[in-house]
Each structure stands twice: as C-alpha cells, then as structure tokens.
Amino acid sequence: MSELVELYAEYGDCLDEGDLERWVDLFTEDASYRLTSRENHDLGLPLALVRCEGRAGLRDRAMAIGRTAVFRPRRMRHLIGAPRVVAGADDDTIASRATFAVFETIEGEETRVFLTGRSFDRVVREGGRLRFRERVCVFDASLVPGSIVYPL
Amino acid sequence: MADRTDPLLAWPSRDESRVPLALYGDPAIYAREQERIFGGPFWSYVGLAAEVPEPGSWTVSAIGERPVISTRDADGALHVLENRCAHRGLALCHRAVGRATEIVCPYHQWTYDLAGRLIGVPFLRGVRGRGGMPPDFRREDHGLRRLAVHERHGAVFASFDHDVPDFESYLGPEMLPYFDRVFDGRPLRVLGTMRQSVRGNWKLMFENIKDPYHASLLHVFLVTFGLFRADQPSAVVLDQTGRHACLVSRRGEQRANEATSGMRSFQGDLRLADAALLDPVREFPGDATVVMQTVWPNLIVQQQSNTLATRRLVTRGPHAFELHWTFFGYADDDEAMTLRRLRQANLMGPAGLVSIDDSEMMELSQRGAAAYPGRSAVLELGGRDAASADHMVTEAAVRGFYRYYRAVMEL
Numbered sequence: 001m002s003e004l005v006e007l008y009a010e011y012g013d014c015l016d017e018g019d020l021e022r023w024v025d026l027f028t029e030d031a032s033y034r035l036t037s038r039e040n041h042d043l044g045l046p047l048a049l050v051r052c053e054g055r056a057g058l059r060d061r062a063m064a065i066g067r068t069a070v071f072r073p074r075r076m077r078h079l080i081g082a083p084r085v086v087a088g089a090d091d092d093t094i095a096s097r098a099t100f101a102v103f104e105t106i107e108g109e110e111t112r113v114f115l116t117g118r119s120f121d122r123v124v125r126e127g128g129r130l131r132f133r134e135r136v137c138v139f140d141a142s143l144v145p146g147s148i149v150y151p152l
Numbered sequence: 153m154a155d156r157t158d159p160l161l162a163w164p165s166r167d168e169s170r171v172p173l174a175l176y177g178d179p180a181i182y183a184r185e186q187e188r189i190f191g192g193p194f195w196s197y198v199g200l201a202a203e204v205p206e207p208g209s210w211t212v213s214a215i216g217e218r219p220v221i222s223t224r225d226a227d228g229a230l231h232v233l234e235n236r237c238a239h240r241g242l243a244l245c246h247r248a249v250g251r252a253t254e255i256v257c258p259y260h261q262w263t264y265d266l267a268g269r270l271i272g273v274p275f276l277r278g279v280r281g282r283g284g285m286p287p288d289f290r291r292e293d294h295g296l297r298r299l300a301v302h303e304r305h306g307a308v309f310a311s312f313d314h315d316v317p318d319f320e321s322y323l324g325p326e327m328l329p330y331f332d333r334v335f336d337g338r339p340l341r342v343l344g345t346m347r348q349s350v351r352g353n354w355k356l357m358f359e360n361i362k363d364p365y366h367a368s369l370l371h372v373f374l375v376t377f378g379l380f381r382a383d384q385p386s387a388v389v390l391d392q393t394g395r396h397a398c399l400v401s402r403r404g405e406q407r408a409n410e411a412t413s414g415m416r417s418f419q420g421d422l423r424l425a426d427a428a429l430l431d432p433v434r435e436f437p438g439d440a441t442v443v444m445q446t447v448w449p450n451l452i453v454q455q456q457s458n459t460l461a462t463r464r465l466v467t468r469g470p471h472a473f474e475l476h477w478t479f480f481g482y483a484d485d486d487e488a489m490t491l492r493r494l495r496q497a498n499l500m501g502p503a504g505l506v507s508i509d510d511s512e513m514m515e516l517s518q519r520g521a522a523a524y525p526g527r528s529a530v531l532e533l534g535g536r537d538a539a540s541a542d543h544m545v546t547e548a549a550v551r552g553f554y555r556y557y558r559a560v561m562e563l
Contacts, residue, residue, distance in 0.1 A: 035503065039248055040344040046494055047344020047479050049503040053495075056425035061498070061505075067422060068372035070509045072516070142248065143474060144348040147511045148503035 004083055004123065007130045008098055012078035015150055020062035023151070028126045028133045029055050035152055038117070041138045049144075050151055061151065071149050076114070077103040078152075083121075093133065094123040100137070102152055104145075115139040115152060160184065161563050168551040168558070169536040170528040176353040177522030181561075182470040188560050189449045190216025190467070193316040195302060195309035197451035197464055198222050198232055200478055202306060202340045203249065208266065211249045213476070214466045215310065215450065220299065221245050221255070222308060225266040230303055232310035233268040233296040244296075248345070255296075268296035305335035307462065323447070324391040326540075330398045330445050333436055334455050339483035343493060346477040346501035352514035353522070354465050354473040355557075360510050361446050362553055364388060364399050364544030365533050370513065373505045375412070376419045377430055378404040379456065380442055383412070386544040394538045394552025395448035401544065403432065403441040403457070429495055432457035446549075448556065456506075458489065459496035471518060475511075477501050 007026065014023040027033065035050040052058045081099040097120055104114035117139035124133045137152045160180055164170040175181055190196065196215040199222055203211045210223040212235060219235035221244065235243050237257040244255050244264075254271065255264045263272030270291045278284025299310040302319040309319060316322070323331055350357070360366070368375060368382035375381050386401035412418040424430060432441065435458060445453040452463040464476040477500065481493050499506045521529070531554075534546025538555050541548055557563075 036344070037346070043249070043344075045342065045344035046490070047346070047497060048494065049346055049497075049501050051494060051498055053426060053428065057429065059425045060429055063422065063425075064373055064505045067419060068376060069505060070370055070372070071512045142347060144346070144502040146348065146350065146502070146515065147508045149508055151503075 001085075003130050004085070004094060004096060007123065007132075008080050008083050011132075012080045015076055015078055015152070018076075018150065020066060020150070024055055024058045024062055026131055027055055027058055027135070028124060028131045031055060031058065031132055032134045033058060033132075033151070034135075035137045035139070035148070037142070038138050038140050039142065041136075049148060065149060069149065071147060073107045074149065075105040076150050077105070077111075079103075092124055094130075096121050096123055100152060106146075112145065114145060115141055115148075117152070119152075163558060163563055164528045167536045168538065168554040169530065169532050171531060171554055172525075173521040173527050173529060174525035175355065176518060177470045177525060179470055182467075184561055186216045186218075186467070189557075190218065191312045192560065193311060193313040194449050195311055195316060195319055195322050195447075196449060197447065197462065198308050198310045199464070200306055200340055200342060200462065200480060201230065201303055201308055202342050202480070203478070204230065206251075208251045208253055209249070210245060210252060210255075210266065212245050212247070213464060215299075215312065217467045217469075218312075219243050220310065221296075222310075223255075223266040223268075226253075229267070230301055230308060231267050232299040232301050232308070233264075234299070236296070237262055238270060238294040238296060262294075264296050268298050270294045270296075305332065305337045306340045307331075307335050323396065324393070326389055326391045327396045327398065327445065327447070330389070330400075330443055331447070331453065333438075333443065334453055334460060340480045341483045341485065341490075343479040343481055343490070343497075345479070347474060348477075348502035348511065349468070349472060349474050350511050350514055351472050352511075352518035353470055354467045355553075356514040356517050357452075357463075357465055357473060357475060357510075358446055358553060359550050360514065361399070361444050361452050362397050362549035363547060364401075364549075365547055366513070367399075368544070370509050371506050372419060372509075373499070376422050377424070379430070379499075379506075381412070382544055383409065385439070387540070387542050388544055388546055388549050389540045390538060390549055390552045393556050394549075395556035397446050397549035397552060399442075399444045399544065399549070400440045401442045402439050429498060430457070431492060432496070433489075433492065435489075446553075448553075454500065456499060457496055458492050459500055460493065461497075461500060471522060 033052040034048040036048040079101045083096040083098040086095050101116045102114045105111045120136045122134040198213045204224040207226050221233045221235045223231045239262045261274050300314045302309045367380050384404040389398040442456045450465040454461045461479045466474040531547045538552035
C-alpha cells in the first residue's frame with residue numbers, strides 16, 4: 001500500500017515540476033491514458049481531451065508540449081487524495097481510484113482552482129516498480145478554464 | 153457607410169485595413185452585438201440533431217449570451233425555445249442533455265410541453281375559490297418563445313428573428329458546397345463534447361479561424377508535421393457578403409524547403425513516436441485535407457484530416473467567451489475510423505496540441521487590445537480588399553468579416 005501511495009505522490013510531483021519525461025516513465029510500455037469530462041464519461045461517449053496509447057503516445061504528448069506548444073509559463077499544483085483500492089482486479093493488477101484537485105498559477109496572475117475530479121486507474125508491477133497500465137482522469141467541470149497544457 | 157457622427161465609434165479607416173480595438177472591450181458595442189447580430193435575422197448554430205436523437209430529448213445551448221433549449225417533441229419535430237420561464241424568467245434547463253415528456257419550472261411548477269406550449273399552471277382557478285389567475289388569463293399567451301429553426305443534414309440552426317432568409321441562400325453558393333462536404337446527409341454519430349472558457353472577446357475566435365497567417369507561424373505542431381503550411385496548395389474562400397469564409401489546405405510533408413526556412417517554427421528534427429496520432433485517410437472528394445469554415449455569427453466547422461467538430465461560440469460579456477466543441481463522425485464509420493477520429497482529437501479542444509496555442513494568443517490579445525480602446529489593429533496582409541485568394545498569405549477573410557460586421561452594426 002505504501003508503494004501505491006508513493007506512486008501517486010511521485011505522479012503529482014512530476015507534473016508539479018513540469019517534468020514530463022519522468023511522468024512518461026510512471027506508465028507501462030502498453031499503458032493507456034485518457035483525460036475526459038464527467039459529461040462524456042457519464043454519457044458513455046468515447047471522446048477524450050487527451051488520449052495517449054502506450055508510452056509512445058505519452059512521449060509524443062510530452063514532446064509536443066515541451067517543443068511545439070506556445071503558452072504562457074504556468075505552475076500546476078496537484079493535490080491527490082489517498083488512493084483507494086477497489087475490487088475487481090486480478091492478482092497482478094491493482095485497481096485504484098483517487099480524487100484530485102489541480103490549481104493553476106499563470107505567471108503574473110493569481111492562483112485559481114483549475115480542475116477537480118477522480119481517476120480510475122490500473123496499476124501493475126513492471127521493471128521492478130509499480131506503474132500505471134491505465135489511467136482515466138475524469139474532471140468534474142462543465143467548462144475548462146482556458147487551456148489544459150499539462151496532463152492531469 | 154461609416155457615420156462619423158455616430159457616438160458609438162468612428163471607424164479609423166475607410167476600408168477594413170484597420171480595426172478599432174474598442175471593439176474588444178466596449179460594453180456599448182457588446183450590447184449592440186447582442187441585439188443586432190445574435191438577435192438579428194441570422195442563422196445561429198445551436199447543435200447537432202444527433203444530440204436530440206429521440207422524442208423527449210433536449211439539450212441546452214446559447215445564442216450570443218441568451219440560453220436556449222433544443223427539443224424533439226413527441227412527433228419528432230425539432231424546436232428551439234428560449235430557456236426562460238414565461239412566468240418569472242427562470243432558466244428552466246441546466247444539464248447539458250436530458251430526456252423528458254414535459255418541462256417543469258421548479259419555482260412555481262409552470263409546465264410546458266416540448267414544443268414550448270404552456271400546459272399547466274398551478275392554482276390557475278385559485279384554491280377553494282380564492283385567488284388564482286384573472287378570468288382572461290390564457291395559457292396559449294404564455295408559452296416559451298419559439299425561435300425559427302432550420303436543420304440541414306444534421307446541423308441545427310435557429311434565429312430569434314423569424315424574418316430570416318432561407319438557410320441555403322444565407323450560406324450562399326460559395327459556402328454551401330463546403331458545408332455539405334462534411335454535412336453530406338449521412339447520419340452523424342456524436343463522439344463527445346469539450347467546453348472551455350476563454351478570457352477574450354468572441355470575435356477573436358472568429359478572426360483566428362479566418363486568419364491563415366498565424367497558422368504557418370504560431371502552430372509549430374501543424375507546421376512541423378505538414379498539416380497546414382503557407383507553402384502548401386491552399387485557398388481562402390469568402391461568400392459574397394464576407395461574413396462566412398473557408399480556409400482550405402492540403403497536407404504536405406515534413407521536409408525542409410525554401411518556405412520552411414522562413415518559418416522559425418519548423419522543427420525538422422521532431423518525430424512522432426506513435427505514428428497512429430497522425431494517420432489520416434482521405435474520406436472527402438477533392439484534394440483538400442483541411443477545411444475550416446466559419447459561419448456567421450457563431451459556428452466553426454472543423455475538418456482537419458479525420459477529426460470533425462463543430463465549435464459553437466457563446467459570448468460572456470465583452471471580455472470572455474465559451475467555446476463548445478462537439479466532435480462527431482458518421483453512423484456508418486467502422487471502428488478503425490472512429491478510433492482515428494478519437495486519436496486525432498488530440499490536436500483540438502482545450503488540451504489540443506494545436507488549439508492550446510490559439511486560446512493562449514486570444515487571452516493575450518484581449519489583455520492588450522481591450523486596454524487600448526483608442527488604438528487600432530492592422531490588417532493589410534494580402535492587400536486591403538476582401539476577396540477570395542488561391543493562397544493563404546492573406547487576411548482577406550478577417551477583413552471580409554469586418555466589412556459585414558460594420559454594415560450590421562452601422563459603424
């Protein structure tokens with residue numbers, strides 16, 4: 001359990017530091033990452049605002065944000081609640097859920113609550129440590145304030 | 153056309169090569185836009201018919217800043233109604249979508265059917281003979297106000313002003329084929345929505361999609377991976393009035409050439425690790441691989457490779473707007489095509505690898521422009537007229553927009 005808590009803590013830390021390479025490394029090679037709204041999720045609509053398939057897809061997102069996107073510098077702060085292990089997974093996979101609250105500080109502006117929500121995750125041991133095989137982040141808001149530059 | 157005595161604004165040039173920055177923050181301008189543009193005889197986009205698929209389905213949207221409800225009644229007919237109880241003005245529907253047989257105001261339980269007819273008023277005849285509505289109160293005088301509605305190939309438009317031209321003439325012969333290119337009559341399948349708020353004036357969003365100049369410079373992702381670039385065969389097409397436009401282009405290669413050497417944003421060394429992100433297949437007739445269409449006054453139709461979406465503009469005062477994206481495919485898409493559309497959606501929306509750049513630029517535009525209402529913006533790329541061109545090194549579509557805007561606004 002403490003290793004699982006550590007995984008989430010490290011996850012938040014990578015994004016808070018804007019270290020997307022380390023973020024990619026917290027996923028398995030065949031991982032799936034999706035970020036979507038509660039509305040799409042509840043209606044069973046497949047669209048995601050961010051959809052990465054495998055570490056390759058995650059790496060592309062990291063590369064595109066780091067090398068191609070044009071945006072004002074900002075700091076993100078992730079508060080991730082204690083993960084809750086839920087039933088339904090097999091011996092090798094931990095199915096867990098956690099809530100998140102993300103704050104955004106665009107340079108020169110005040111801090112605002114950016115997005116809150118839950119993640120539905122599958123975690124496995126690969127390469128000697130726990131990694132996300134699947135992470136689905138579902139945010140609560142009907143409206144995204146501005147742009148989602150960094151993943152949640 | 154420009155009346156120099158108009159107290160609202162003096163346009164700084166005879167033509168549209170200058171745009172007064174007061175347009176981005178002045179509350180009086182904004183109020184006139186609500187009345188003349190969003191309340192005028194124009195077809196505003198409210199959503200896809202597939203978002204109200206069955207009798208009893210409803211969805212909410214807004215025209216300008218005024219909330220409306222789109223419904224499909226028991227007979228299957230589409231209605232667009234003011235989202236405002238006839239009694240005390242409450243907004244009746246809040247959730248994005250729903251199903252119901254009637255609409256009940258939570259405050260005093262006035263009840264409407266899905267065509268907007270008032271069918272129930274509690275205590276109409278009073279309680280035990282006391283109170284109640286006057287004898288001459290007629291329910292039929294107090295329905296939800298209906299807008300004019302037109303559906304074309306699955307896209308639904310509405311107008312507060314019922315004296316609106318027919319939709320096909322409204323789009324015009326230049327724009328209709330581009331519209332029908334995506335809305336070709338096949339049933340649509342909604343893949344999902346994205347909604348974002350941007351701290352900028354609504355016109356900045358329209359200008360952005362009418363401005364191919366920035367696309368070759370700002371959008372490193374598009375330029376680097378050859379999705380939209382000034383050296384590719386392309387066109388800017390305007391309708392006769394200038395109010396609608398299309399940017400049309402063809403995908404090129406990720407290869408350095410004379411044109412890319414002038415673009416600091418071309419990054420020849422970048423490679424995608426997951427080629428599936430950009431794996432477009434041709435699905436429309438002709439050579440164009442991207443067509444971005446702006447339909448006055450509030451719709452953007454996005455076809456970039458295989459990612460299709462409508463973007464509905466909702467105004468929130470002079471300094472903010474919302475962008476409501478509805479991504480869709482066709483009911484007859486196979487699984488591979490649906491997955492391709494979902495993957496390419498990574499480029500668009502609030503987290504889009506291309507569109508992040510735009511929302512950031514619009515917020516910066518607002519910050520600068522609104523603070524200097526006495527100054528002007530310059531629009532001279534490609535000349536000072538507003539004519540279609542067979543290249544994208546022009547701001548003609550933005551000038552065309554303002555030419556029409558000035559006529560409607562009498563500025």
